[in-house]
Amino acid sequence: MEIVKKDSVLFRPLVRVAEKYLRDYCDGKQADDERAKIALRVLSVYRRILQLEKEREEIKAEWEKLIAGVSELKRGTRRKAKPGGKGFKKVKPS
Numbered sequence: 001m002e003i004v005k006k007d008s009v010l011f012r013p014l015v016r017v018a019e020k021y022l023r024d025y026c027d028g029k030q031a032d033d034e035r036a037k038i039a040l041r042v043l044s045v046y047r048r049i050l051q052l053e054k055e056r057e058e059i060k061a062e063w064e065k066l067i068a069g070v071s072e073l074k075r076g077t078r079r080k081a082k083p084g085g086k087g088f089k090k091v092k093p094s
Helices: 007-027 033-077
Strands: none
Touching (some): 007 033
């Protein structure tokens, strides 16, 4: 079975590099504006990925609750068989 990693986990190494570069940029140790813009875009995309993953988990939980509610509703509304047989009327030949 192959384990699929979340996008946020796959993105973490790039985010660490971007954060380090931005820290150095803000401290004056780096001066490349284009790299700083790219680092900001990386962090922005990462933030959106985290939001989507959170939303996906919330939707999954809501879906599971809905399925459980529907199955409970089905159990409660099943027609019960009559105690006298299979529920068919006997037709008398004339």
